[in-house]
Every structure is written in structure tokens, then in C-alpha cells.
Amino acid sequence: MKFAIAVFSPAHAPSSRRALRFAQAAVAGGHEIVRLFFYQDGVHSASGNVVAPQDELDLAAEWRAFVSAQQLDAVVCIAAALRRGVLNAEEAQRYQRPAVNLPAPWELSGLGQLHEAAQGADRLMCFGGD
Template sequence: MKFAIALFAAPHQPSSRRALRFAQAVIAQGHEIVRLFFYQDGVYNASSAVVSGQDEIDLPSQWREFVDQHQLDGVVCIAAALRRGALNDEEAARYSRTAASVQAPWQLSGLGQLHEANQIADRLICFGGA
């Protein structure tokens, strides 16, 4: 089965960890993840600027490792990222900002990527959000 996974929650929210565990289970069961899409506060899961407390799980780091390990398509909504200061090198330069916090394996792109993922996946599973 092909899954698309959308994450709307920040790393400190329980649904972010649930989304990661679900994604790990999907791969472990031999299914496919066609795309991970991070939207709204979910973009913080792709930011290297997020620092977790010493007694907390570093979910952004775990997400990065998971995406790298399985060579997944990890997309961060560009509009949501810009509003939250999560920029890659190109956007940091475009807006004259001094730092970028979104690097590979993540790519910034638009909502069309979520729509496309929904079209090619058998299931779109969403975590977090209002």
C-alpha cells in the first residue's frame, strides 16, 4: 500500500511523535511512503534550529534520520515555512536573512505537492492540526 503522510503539529506535540512512529511502522511492514508533507507548525520538524530539552526526544533529528535512511520525499510547505522563519539557503538569500534552518533531505515546495501525493497514494494520513 502507498501512503502519503501530512504532519501539521510542532515537534513538542504528541502527534508529531505518533506520525514518526506510524511512518516507521509503514516502512517496517513493507509499505511505501510516497511523500511526507510538513505543513503549518509541522514545518518545525524539518528545522535544524529547533533545540529539544535534555529530557525530551529530539524529533526533528529523528525525522531527518528517518527520511535520510529510507530516501523518502520530505516536503516542507514553503508558505508555512516562510511565516515561521524556517528557510533554506535560497530563501534566506532571497529575503536577506542571515541563517537557514532547513537543509537536505528536506525540500521547500507548495501545497501542490500535498495534492499530488494524495492523488498517487492509496491513503493520505494526517497528524495534528486544528
């Protein structure tokens, strides 16, 4: 089965952990993840500056490791990211900001990427949000 996964909650939220565990189980079960799409507060999961307390799971790092290991298409909504200060090098330069905190493997792109992923998947799984 082909899944598109949308994450709307930040890395410290239980729904982000559920999204990661679902994605890991899907891959382990032989399913395909068409795209991961991080939207709203979910964009914080892609920030390279998130630091988890030592007694908590570092879900941002776990997401990064999972995406890299599986070579997944992981997209961060550009509008949501800019609003929350999550910038790649190009956007930091464009808006003259000193910090870049969106490292590889993440890509900034528009909401159309979520629509495209949903069209190409058998199921769109959404985690978090209001």
C-alpha cells in the first residue's frame, strides 16, 4: 500500500511520535511512503535547532535519521516554515536572516505537494493539528 503522511504537530507532541512509529511500521511492513509532509507546527520537527531534554526522546533527530535512512521524500510547507522561523539557506538569504535551521534531508515546498502526494497514495494519514 502507498501512504502519504501529513504531520501537523511539533516534535514533542504525542501525535508526532505516533506518526513516526506509523511510518516506521509501514516501511517495515513493506509498504511505500509516497511523501512525508510537515505542516503547521509540524515544521518544527524538521528544524535543526530543536533540542530535546536529556530525559526525553529527541523526535526531531529520530525523524531526520528515519528520513535519511529510508531516503524518503520529506517536504516542509514553506509558508508554515517561514511563519515559524524554519529556514533553509536560500530563504534565510532571501529574507536576510542570520540563521539556517533546515538541514538536509528536508525540502521546502508548497501545499500543492501534499495534494500531489494524496493523489498518488492509496491513503493519506494525518497526525496532529487542531
